[in-house]
Each structure stands twice: as C-alpha cells, then as structure tokens.
Amino acid sequence: MMRILGFAMAGLLLTGAGSAWAAGELEAQGREVFAHWCEPCHGDGPTFPGTTALRAKYEGKIEPVLSKRGDLTPDFIKINVRKGVSVMPFFRKTEISDQDLEALAAYLTRQ
Amino acid sequence: MKLPPGVSQQDFAAAVKDFRDVVGAEWVFDSEEDVNLYRDAYTPFWQEEEELVASAAVAPDTVEQVQEIVRIANRRRLPIYPISTGRNLGYGGSAPTLSGSVVLDLKRMNRVLEVDERNASILVEPGVSYFEAYKHLQAAGSKLWLDVPDPGWGSLIGNAMDRGGGYTMPMYRNHFEAHCGMEVVLANGETMRTGMGAMPGCKSWQQYKTGFGPSVDGLFSQSNFGICTKMGFWLMPQPEAYLSATVSVPKYNDLIPLIDTLNFLENSAITNGMPFLGAPLTNPGLMPGDEVRRPPAAELMELLATPGGPSDAQLEKLARDKGMGMWACRLQYYGPPEVIRAQWAYSRKKFEAIPGATFSEPELLEMPLTPEQIAKVHKVVFGVPNLDIFFIGARSETVPQPSDGHIWFSPIIPRTGEEVLRAQRVINQAAVELGLPGVPFPAVGTYWIRSFMFLYGFPIIKDVATNKKNRESFRKLITIAAENGWGEYRTAPAYQGDIMATYSFNNHALLRFHETLKDAVDPNGIISPGRYGIWPKHLREGRRKP
Ligand SMILES: Cc1cc2nc3c(=O)[nH]c(=O)nc-3n(C[C@H](O)[C@H](O)[C@H](O)COP(=O)(O)OP(=O)(O)OC[C@H]3O[C@@H](n4cnc5c(N)ncnc54)[C@H](O)[C@@H]3O)c2cc1C
Numbered sequence: 001m002m003r004i005l006g007f008a009m010a011g012l013l014l015t016g017a018g019s020a021w022a023a024g025e026l027e028a029q030g031r032e033v034f035a036h037w038c039e040p041c042h043g044d045g046p047t048f049p050g051t052t053a054l055r056a057k058y059e060g061k062i063e064p065v066l067s068k069r070g071d072l073t074p075d076f077i078k079i080n081v082r083k084g085v086s087v088m089p090f091f092r093k094t095e096i097s098d099q100d101l102e103a104l105a106a107y108l109t110r111q
Numbered sequence: 112m113k114l115p116p117g118v119s120q121q122d123f124a125a126a127v128k129d130f131r132d133v134v135g136a137e138w139v140f141d142s143e144e145d146v147n148l149y150r151d152a153y154t155p156f157w158q159e160e161e162e163l164v165a166s167a168a169v170a171p172d173t174v175e176q177v178q179e180i181v182r183i184a185n186r187r188r189l190p191i192y193p194i195s196t197g198r199n200l201g202y203g204g205s206a207p208t209l210s211g212s213v214v215l216d217l218k219r220m221n222r223v224l225e226v227d228e229r230n231a232s233i234l235v236e237p238g239v240s241y242f243e244a245y246k247h248l249q250a251a252g253s254k255l256w257l258d259v260p261d262p263g264w265g266s267l268i269g270n271a272m273d274r275g276g277g278y279t280m281p282m283y284r285n286h287f288e289a290h291c292g293m294e295v296v297l298a299n300g301e302t303m304r305t306g307m308g309a310m311p312g313c314k315s316w317q318q319y320k321t322g323f324g325p326s327v328d329g330l331f332s333q334s335n336f337g338i339c340t341k342m343g344f345w346l347m348p349q350p351e352a353y354l355s356a357t358v359s360v361p362k363y364n365d366l367i368p369l370i371d372t373l374n375f376l377e378n379s380a381i382t383n384g385m386p387f388l389g390a391p392l393t394n395p396g397l398m399p400g401d402e403v404r405r406p407p408a409a410e411l412m413e414l415l416a417t418p419g420g421p422s423d424a425q426l427e428k429l430a431r432d433k434g435m436g437m438w439a440c441r442l443q444y445y446g447p448p449e450v451i452r453a454q455w456a457y458s459r460k461k462f463e464a465i466p467g468a469t470f471s472e473p474e475l476l477e478m479p480l481t482p483e484q485i486a487k488v489h490k491v492v493f494g495v496p497n498l499d500i501f502f503i504g505a506r507s508e509t510v511p512q513p514s515d516g517h518i519w520f521s522p523i524i525p526r527t528g529e530e531v532l533r534a535q536r537v538i539n540q541a542a543v544e545l546g547l548p549g550v551p552f553p554a555v556g557t558y559w560i561r562s563f564m565f566l567y568g569f570p571i572i573k574d575v576a577t578n579k580k581n582r583e584s585f586r587k588l589i590t591i592a593a594e595n596g597w598g599e600y601r602t603a604p605a606y607q608g609d610i611m612a613t614y615s616f617n618n619h620a621l622l623r624f625h626e627t628l629k630d631a632v633d634p635n636g637i638i639s640p641g642r643y644g645i646w647p648k649h650l651r652e653g654r655r656k657p
Binding site: 036037040041045047048049050052053055056057082084086087088089090091092093094095 | 138140144145147148149150152153168170197198200204205216218219238242263264486497498499500501502503504505506507508510511513514515516
C-alpha cells in the first residue's frame with residue numbers, strides 16, 4: 001500500500017504543492033510507525049510505562065506524552081530509537097527501517 | 112567485529128556476499144552500527160568481553176531464502192542464530208548464544224497464513240507479532256482470542272520456541288503446548304513438517320498435534336535442531352463472559368490448604384482462568400508485579416526490619432489489622448455467565464472449608480469489552496497485546512532510579528504450600544547472604560498448571576561491577592535451588608549451560624542425548640550453537656559444565 005502511494009506520488013513531487021503533500025504523507029507514515037512501535041509505551045494515559053517514566057523524569061515541567069511534545073528534534077528521536085534508554089530497548093532495522101525512522105521523526109517534530 | 116571460532120575472514124566474507132545474492136543487499140547487515148542493533152539490550156555482560164554479539168545479520172523474506180541461507184552457512188561452517196521477532200528481553204534479546212554467529216532475523220516473514228474460525232486455530236510465519244496477529248483477527252472480524260504474554264511485540268513462534276507463557280486458560284497459556292503443527296528448515300536445508308503436516312494434502316495439520324509415529328515437535332523448543340518457518344496454534348473462542356473473585360485466608364499456614372484447594376479446582380477445570388496468588392500485605396490487588404509499583408506500607412517495612420524477621424503471628428496480626436488476608440488467591444473464570452457464576456459458587460464452597468476464609472464479591476464482565484473497558488482492565492487476561500508490563504524497572508514516582516532491564520531467576524517448584532514456604536525461606540536466606548534484596552513473601556508464578564514458578568528478579572544496569580556480582584549471585588542461586596530440587600524453566604544464554612548442568616540425572620544422560628541428536632541432525636553445528644547448553648561436537652570441549 002505504501003509502495004503504491006509512493007509510486008503515484010513520484011510525479012507530483014515535481015511541484016511545490018506536491019512536496020507539501022509529500023510531507024503530510026511522511027507524517028502520516030510516521031504516525032503509523034508511532035502507533036505500532038511507540039504508543040504501547042508512550043500513549044496518553046495512566047498505564048503507559050514510557051509516559052509514566054517521562055512524567056517522573058521531568059516532574060511535570062515537560063509534557064510527558066511524546067506525541068504532544070513540541071521540543072523534540074529528529075536527532076534526539078533517532079538516537080533514542082537506535083540506542084535505547086533505560087528499559088526501552090533499541091529497535092532493529094527489520095522493525096523500524098531508516099525510512100520509517102525518518103517518517104517517525106517527521107511526525108514527532110511536526111509543527 | 113567478532114568472528115565465530117574456526118571461521119576465516121575469507122569464508123565469512125564469501126558467505127556474506129552469498130547472503131546478499133539471496134536476500135538483496137538491503138537485508139544483510141554487517142556495518143558495526145547495524146550489527147549493534149542485534150545486541151541484547153538487557154545483557155548482563157554490558158561492555159564486557161564476554162558479551163554475546165553477532166558478526167552480521169541476514170533477514171530473509173521466504174522459506175526458500177531461509178533454505179538457501181542454511182546451505183551457504185553449511186558450506187562455510189558459519190553458525191547462524193534464528194530469531195523470530197528477537198524481543199526475548201531478559202532471556203537473551205536478539206543476540207546469539209555464540210559470539211560471531213550471524214543472526215537469521217525472520218521478522219520480515221510476518222504473514223498470517225490462515226485463520227480457521229470454525230476450528231479456532233491460526234497458522235503463522237515467525238515474524239508475526241502478537242500485536243500483528245491481534246490486528247489481523249480484529250480486521251477479519253474474528254471471534255477468536257489470542258493468548259498473549261506480557262510484552263505484545265514478541266511473536267507466537269519466538270515465544271513458543273522459548274516455551275513462554277500467557278494469561279488465559281491453561282491449554283492456551285502454555286504457548287508451546289498450544290501449538291499444533293510446525294514447518295522446520297533443517298540444518299541440511301530441507302523443509303520438514305510435523306504432525307499431520309507430514310501427510311501431503313492433509314487438512315488437519317492444525318487439528319491433531321502428534322500425527323503418526325514419534326512426536327518430535329518438542330525437540331525444536333529450547334534447542335538448536337532446526338529453524339521453524341511456520342507454526343499453527345489453537346486459539347480460544349471469545350467467551351461470553353469473565354468472572355473474577357478473591358478468597359482470603361487469615362493464617363500463615365493457611366497457604367497449604369489454599370493451594371491444595373486451588374489445585375483441585377484447576378486440575379478439575381472448575382476454575383479455568385489463571386489464578387493469582389500472594390500476600391495482600393505486599394500486593395493488595397494480587398496483580399502480578401504490583402509489588403514493585405507500590406512501596407509496602409510503613410508498618411510492614413517496620414515489621415520486616417525487626418531483627419530475625421517477623422514471626423508468623425506478627426504478620427497475621429498486621430494483615431488482620433489492615434482488614435486483609437494473610438494470603439489470598441484471585442480466581443478467574445471464562446464462559447457463559449450462568450456457568451461461571453456456578454463455577455465460582457462451587458469454588459467458594461470448597462474454600463469455605465478453611466476456617467476464617469473470606470470472599471470478595473464476584474465481578475462479572477460481558478464480552479466483548481469496549482475500548483474504554485480494555486483501557487482499564489488487566490489486558491493480557493483478555494488476550495489484548497500491550498506493553499504495560501514495562502513499568503517493571505522503569506522510572507516512576509516510586510522508582511526514581513530506573514534500571515536498564517532485568518533478568519529473572521525462575522525455578523519450577525512443587526505446587527504445595529509447604530514447598531512454597533520452604534522456597535521462600537531458602538531463597539530469602541540465600542539472597543540476604545549474597546547481599547541481595549530479601550524475599551519476605553514468595554512471588555509465585557502461576558502460568559503453568561500442576562507446578563509453580565518461584566520468581567526472583569535481578570535488575571540489569573550498565574555497570575560492570577554490579578553485573579558481575581549479580582551473575583555470581585545468580586549462579587549461586589541456581590546451585591542452591593538445584594540442591595533443593597528446584598530447576599529453572601527457562602533462562603538467558605549467560606546461564607543456560609549452568610542450568611542444563613543441574614539436569615544431571617545418571618551422569619547427564621539427557622544432555623548427552625541432546626548432543627547425540629545435535630551431531631546427527633546438524634553435523635557441522637551451524638544452528639544456534641550453545642543454545643540451552645547444547646554445543647556441537649567441535650565446540651563441546653571444555654564447555655560442558657560439571
Ligand atoms: C517486562 C517483561 C515481561 C515479560 N513477560 C513475559 C511473559 O509474560 N511471558 C513470556 O513468555 N515471556 C515474557 N517475557 C520474555 C520475552 O520478552 C517474551 O517471551 C518474548 O515473547 C520473547 O521474544 P520473541 O517472542 O521476540 O522471541 P524471539 O526472540 O524471536 O525468540 C526467542 C528464542 O527462540 C529461538 N527461536 C525464535 N524463533 C525461532 C525460529 N523460528 N526457529 C528456531 N528458533 C527460534 C531463538 O533461540 C530465540 O532467541 C518478558 C520480558 C520482559 C522484559
């Protein structure tokens with residue numbers, strides 16, 4: 001499905017409107033990656049261990065829900081995903097490909 | 112980069128090139144950065160020479176590619192280490208048991224091949240995670256439940272191959288026993304199907320487990336005799352309802368009749384969900400792992416700190432003062448409302464034989480649950496995959512210093528109250544002597560019917576000295592447990608040899624049998640050398656633990 005969309009988009013990318021659309025597309029892909037690989041720990045609610053940990057880490061000074069944060073940078077996300085932190089392990093490329101990671105970073109740093 | 116023993120740089124390079132031809136360059140990982148992603152994130156050897164690390168990884172997409180890879184590995188005598196989803200955290204992660212092995216990463220093979228709604232089964236490839244299988248069933252409108260372990264990102268096959276467990280009915284929550292039919296790529300590159308799958312055109316592969324003649328499936332679990340490429344599993348039809356209720360008993364020694372009664376009820380299938388058993392003083396809701404989420408009450412801490420430890424009577428009194436049982440068991444039931452209410456009523460009658468037993472009001476939920484309900488319940492009990500369990504060790508208000516993972520010491524112990532209390536005393540004393548946190552109350556794993564698991568967690572932190580000390584302590588616990596007849600059900604590669612050595616009846620006859628098989632089915636010793644202490648001939652020297 002992603003592959004077919006990518007193919008159809010190739011022509012559009014030549015125009016400015018196309019690239020804005022492509023950015024939206026990347027974010028949408030990133031949202032999917034997030035929902036599958038991150039949300040079970042970083043979701044919005046009392047039972048998510050990532051969110052609980054970040055709430056304790058920042059003592060409420062920074063939004064604990066990753067997908068609602070405004071201060072993340074692509075590099076910070078990529079380092080955490082490929083190096084892991086505390087009980088959160090790193091992710092292999094058969095799980096989250098480099099392209100998925102670009103999309104994830106785009107989604108988490110969207111304006 | 113570490114190469115496996117006896118493999119030359121040329122042979123390694125030639126094999127990697129051949130792997131590229133088979134799966135495409137994109138799916139062979141040999142840069143340091145990529146290979147590092149196959150490290151065990153919860154390794155007890157972090158930053159030590161002994162850490163088990165891969166030399167490369169290869170990720171096929173089809174059974175034919177797996178066969179080709181095996182043939183190449185055989186030609187070059189190159190060890191490969193198959194993983195399904197590689198999320199075996201606490202038991203080795205995605206790292207091999209022999210450094211320098213090439214990890215055979217089957218995550219890309221993630222197709223659900225068949226769901227049989229009428230006979231309640233599923234046939235999957237290795238890369239299918241519980242999350243993915245669940246999504247698939249939901250999208251198909253299936254009325255079948257998965258049985259899931261705590262972490263939903265593992266796979267039906269990977270978890271079963273390590274003999275993991277889940278949370279619904281006994282016949283489903285033992286994940287290896289819930290399987291029905293396997294396809295295996297053998298070390299010579301051939302595919303083999305077990306059970307009814309050995310008969311061409313047979314339609315009951317997922318319906319009758321043992322087929323004809325010797326049943327060999329068990330040989331492939333916790334071993335290194337083949338690579339599983341397909342596996343069928345029996346699924347549980349969604350029940351009409353679920354009921355949960357708790358029985359509490361007042362006296363310390365009431366644990367004995369409590370467990371005897373539970374055994375009768377479980378072995379008779381009168382209670383058919385997983386029982387949670389414990390001391391409400393440390394875990395009021397009897398939720399597995401909750402001890403670490405809430406610090407114990409101040410009075411209990413005080414009591415536990417008394418020199419020589421509290422007496423049984425003191426503990427009983429504290430529990431009574433707090434309006435709790437000394438012990439409690441939360442029972443769970445699946446089925447039609449009228450049936451499970453009756454099953455609970457009967458269970459209650461049986462427990463009433465214990466003087467002073469008290470009972471909670473039963474809580475009944477009708478299925479299917481709404482998303483709002485799912486968000487509030489203990490999800491695994493309803494077959495809903497999730498990652499909530501990672502609160503263990505993670506930072507929280509009560510745990511300001513998070514760990515970097517954990518490893519469990521989890522021997523199987525007999526299912527009697529006497530033995531649970533004895534294990535608690537022995538392991539507590541050993542822990543205290545080793546300078547580890549004590550275990551004032553037993554943490555009893557109730558995954559399996561017929562036996563218990565005694566759970567003792569070791570945190571992993573990225574500190575060499577601490578990890579070294581913990582490894583020594585872990586090994587000491589293995590020995591002490593074995594002296595008492597308590598043997599581990601599963602363990603991380605760091606300890607697999609040590610534990611295999613404790614299953615030593617008649618001069619290690621069982622291990623020697625495994626080795627005979629290994630030599631016969633994998634003469635070059637290319638599949639997962641060392642897994643569960645089984646080494647191929649050329650690497651066996653000096654490896655066997657006395
Ligand atoms: C907080 C926490 C809670 C946990 N709770 C549970 C729990 O409730 N129940 C439980 O069972 N486990 C539990 N675990 C342990 C572990 O995470 C799970 O068992 C997990 O499912 C195993 O990882 P996996 O499914 O990705 O298997 P994999 O890592 O893919 O496989 C495990 C091993 O099996 C062998 N193997 C895998 N696939 C194949 C194959 N196709 N052919 C041949 N050999 C193969 C390999 O040796 C591999 O290393 C827990 C771990 C943590 C950290």
